[in-house]
Amino acid sequence: MAITAxxxxxxxxxxxxxxxxxxxxxxxxxxxxxxxxxxRIPVLERTELFAxxxxxxxxxVEKEMYTFADKSGNSLTLRxxxxxxMARAYLEHQLYTFDPVAKLYFIGPMFRYERxxxxxxxxxxxxxxxxxxxxxxVVDAEVILMLIHFLRRVGLEKLELxxxxxxxxxxxxxxxxxxxxxxxxxxxxxxxxxxxxxxxNPLRIFDCKVQTCQDAIADAPKVIDFICDECxxxxxxxxxxxxxxxxxxxxxxxxxxxxxxxxRTAFEVVSYDLGSQNAVTGGGRYDNLFQEIGxxxxxxxxxxxxxxxxxSLLPKDREFIQYPHLFIASPGKETHxxxxxxxxxxxxxxxxxxxxxxxxxxxxxxxRADKLKARYVLILGEEELKKGxxxxxxxxxxxxxxxxxxxxxxxxxxxxxxH
Ligand code: HAM
Numbered sequence: 001m002a003i004t005a006x007x008x009x010x011x012x013x014x015x016x017x018x019x020x021x022x023x024x025x026x027x028x029x030x031x032x033x034x035x036x037x038x039x040r041i042p043v044l045e046r047t048e049l050f051a052x053x054x055x056x057x058x059x060x061v062e063k064e065m066y067t068f069a070d071k072s073g074n075s076l077t078l079r080x081x082x083x084x085x086m087a088r089a090y091l092e093h094q095l096y097t098f099d100p101v102a103k104l105y106f107i108g109p110m111f112r113y114e115r116x117x118x119x120x121x122x123x124x125x126x127x128x129x130x131x132x133x134x135x136x137x138v139v140d141a142e143v144i145l146m147l148i149h150f151l152r153r154v155g156l157e158k159l160e161l162x163x164x165x166x167x168x169x170x171x172x173x174x175x176x177x178x179x180x181x182x183x184x185x186x187x188x189x190x191x192x193x194x195x196x197x198x199x200x201n202p203l204r205i206f207d208c209k210v211q212t213c214q215d216a217i218a219d220a221p222k223v224i225d226f227i228c229d230e231c232x233x234x235x236x237x238x239x240x241x242x243x244x245x246x247x248x249x250x251x252x253x254x255x256x257x258x259x260x261x262x263x264r265t266a267f268e269v270v271s272y273d274l275g276s277q278n279a280v281t282g283g284g285r286y287d288n289l290f291q292e293i294g295x296x297x298x299x300x301x302x303x304x305x306x307x308x309x310x311x312s313l314l315p316k317d318r319e320f321i322q323y324p325h326l327f328i329a330s331p332g333k334e335t336h337x338x339x340x341x342x343x344x345x346x347x348x349x350x351x352x353x354x355x356x357x358x359x360x361x362x363x364x365x366x367x368r369a370d371k372l373k374a375r376y377v378l379i380l381g382e383e384e385l386k387k388g389x390x391x392x393x394x395x396x397x398x399x400x401x402x403x404x405x406x407x408x409x410x411x412x413x414x415x416x417x418x419h
Contacts, residue, residue: 008114008122010308018320019311020125023154024107027127027305030150034142036103036129041085043109047075052292053084055260057201064112078111081259082128083286083302084293090132091295100133100298107307119277119309127310130302132290137234140265140285141241143301147281148247151269151305155315159280162252162268163242165235167227169263169288175226176202182220189216206256222253234264261286265301271313280313281305325416327369327377328355331362335380342378345409351416369395376415378408 005011012020028038047067054060066078079085086104089095095102106128114120129146131139144161151159167175179202183190187198191210198205205217227235242249249267257266266284274280283303290298314320326346330339339355346353354372356365362379369377379391388405392415403411 006122008116010121010123015321016311018322019314020307022320023127023307023310023314026154027105027107027150030146030153031105031129034103034146036105039086039089039104039106040108041079041082041089041106043078044076045079045085045088047077049084049088049293050077050080052294053087053261053289054081055201057197057204058260059204059207059258060112064114066111066113080110080112082106082108082110082126082304083130083259083261083300084289086128086130086302087132087289087295087298087300088293090298091290091293096133096296096298102132103129104132105129117277119274119306119312121308125307126304127307128302128304130300132298132300134301135287135299137237137265138241140234140238140301141245141247143283143303144242144267145245145247147269147283147303147305151280151310154310155318156271156280156310156313158272160270160272161247161249162255162270163239163249164252164255164266165224165227165231165264166256166262166266166284167223167231167264171226171228171231172223172263175221175223178221178226179203179205183216186216189213201260203256203260204258206254207258217254223256224251224253231264238265257282257284261289261292263287267303271309273313274309277309279306280309321373322352323373323375324352324354325375326351326353326412327365327372327374328353328380329362329365329369329377330356330380331365332382333359335382335385338380338385342380342408346412349409349413351412376412378412 050065051061060080065080067075070076086106090102109123109125111123113122116122129143131143148161180198183198183202183205187195189212190198191208191213194205194208194213205213255266255268262284264285264287268279269281270278271280272278281303285301287299289300290296328339328343330336336359343353343355354374366377375395377393377395379393381391384390389402390405390408391400392403393400
């Protein structure tokens, strides 16, 4: 039996790759303009990093991590997200000694053992951006602005920015108590998992998809009504700075995000074109994460964009495939050699040139050029070549012209690049 890929793990085929490359290129361009630098982190980390960073009592850590023991018995985990790893790298390499403020971005695959469905995979890609070392709310607004600017640059519309504040270490416990007291009365409505969450981590009940649990939290207390004065003033500033930049947002008091490290600002960008898995991006501030993983007291804020979801929203009428500039048709043995020589020369000059490897008939080569959507075809007829000439066919307007071979590379460069 033929071997197939693992469920929830996707191939990204050449017909799709143009979109991925486009999105990655735009991310690099936009983020670097905002002063961010790329970092690359390992695929594997010690399990403890995520258990402590994301939180033991979260769905990710409880159920979704690819965790295994290596041959020495160390517990390792395929990264389910990038923030904790990036924070670890910042601490481990003491990036703060160069400058306490680090603006970093990362692009790569994440792994979560979730039930695969459209928009939800077990290996999925994220574009992640983080600012470490700034607690000021102006940076919350700036990070959100960069995100929205990027999403617009790649052509996304119909997006909604959802915003909430999740409080901090000093006010969250009060909220948890209030929430617990409220839900204790409705605990008969809660599923088995949520009964447990009610004791360990009541906030996580918001992540549950079971309808009776959703009903139970529908009129539960809101975190925003419990936040302390410092958190309230931080949130007001974030809203004020978003307002200055003319950015619309929706306050979503029940959006609590699925990871435990968040403090204060939390946000998601959703698309109503996506169906149930409608969050393209999630992010927020996490001022205790560094301490949780055993480091210094460093504030942080960032977001991660799900690339599969983003790519499914790209405008349908845009071309992302790089078609050949030129197909060199060579109907004879001699001309075939010339096609090989010329194609190599053109590749060096930056022209995407294809030619026939098999010595097929001119007709079949022309058919292939058409199928590959080559912009031009250069026909190296035996007779013409002897006279030092070749015929260039414009596949758009179907016009043909004879060109001298000695300066064919320069002529083709002018045609292709327009100068
Ligand atoms: P997250 O909300 O778990 O946040 O994931 C961010 C985005 O990754 C989601 O909005 C979604 O687009 C995509 N995503 C998540 N799970 C899947 C999946 N199974 N299949 C496809 N796409 C998925 C984080 O990961 C945080 N680290 C974000 C962050 C960065 N917060 C602060 N900095």
